[in-house]
């Protein structure tokens with residue numbers, strides 16, 4: 156008995172000293188990050204200066220302007236590491252510690268295409284990220300097969316997803332006509348003297364988030380759907396009357412109008428995205444959101460808020476059944492993107508009488524990205540990372556609908572030519 160105990164102690168001691176030598180019990184520390192240009196000018200090397208080898212790491216490239224890198228190590232200490240100076244090709248690097256280790260979002264300047272890889276430095280415990288210049292086509296192929304890393308998946312207090320999509324996905328699409336689906340109007344809500352919702356303690360304003368996300372959506376469309384034209388109702392921080400926004404969309408012969416907003420609520424717990432198309436508000440909360448977004452009319456005319464009557468909305472619904480069906484279809488696709496790709500809580504597709512959507516001769520949606528009154532969500536929506544994911548969810552829905560539209564147009568044309 157005694158002999159076994161002694162043997163065990165010796166064995167444990169040997170194993171322990173072996174392990175300590177191998178740094179297995181040493182706490183890895185990320186001391187600093189440095190970036191150097193490759194001597195052949197073909198890219199960059201980002202060096203992560205670690206004091207011990209981490210468990211593992213992963214790199215992904217979900218979008219041409221975003222590379223994500225994760226170092227797995229539950230004991231990784233990176234509290235006060237030194238951040239690098241950035242070369243012109245890299246717009247920003249954001250860092251965040253989470254329950255599984257340390258995550259990076261590397262944002263690239265537009266027009267810079269890099270293939271990324273991550274590997275151990277053979278001589279040190281450092282991990283290197285290689286960025287090698289590549290063509291747009293190569294990067295497009297990589298991003299098509301890469302998914303975003305959702306950092307909040309690595310946080311124990313992550314967001315709740317308590318709502319599952321269950322719409323009739325194969326619903327028949329009533330296409331308006333065969334003129335094509337080629338002009339997208341992006342409408343960032345508010346602007347100028349009208350900040351929209353404001354989170355004063357964080358200093359975050361609805362008008363800024365709406366503009367940043369709209370510009371990103373436009374960039375994605377321009378990059379990946381070159382035959383689609385993007386029109387903005389505003390591209391900077393200026394006030395544009397609601398009626399003027401509709402006029403811009405009509406004059407551009409828009410095929411889809413997307414108004415981008417941010418929600419607020421009395422309860423700081425309320426969170427998630429809501430997607431609206433024009434119609435009778437069928438729930439009390441939809442009515443509340445509608446009243447708030449319509450109240451911008453107050454600022455414009457100094458009068459009482461303009462409301463659409465139930466009769467007006469009913470007549471509109473009847474007269475615009477085709478556009479409403481398409482609006483609802485795209486809203487459903489966007490809902491699916493928000494929930495399943497962007498992993499955001501979605502509060503569903505709703506109808507309400509938004510003035511900005513009124514009398515538009517095209518399918519039209521209004522998106523409330525999330526709640527500024529929810530601290531977590533406000534920070535998320537104000538971050539480059541959050542805006543990239545939200546914009547990409549909107550972009551993917553537009554792209555998916557465009558593909559569906561083009562397919563159904565081809566079928567209609569084939570049928571017509573066979574007759």
Ligand SMILES: [Zn+2]
Pocket residue numbers: 344345351352361415416417448
């Ligand atoms: Zn708004």
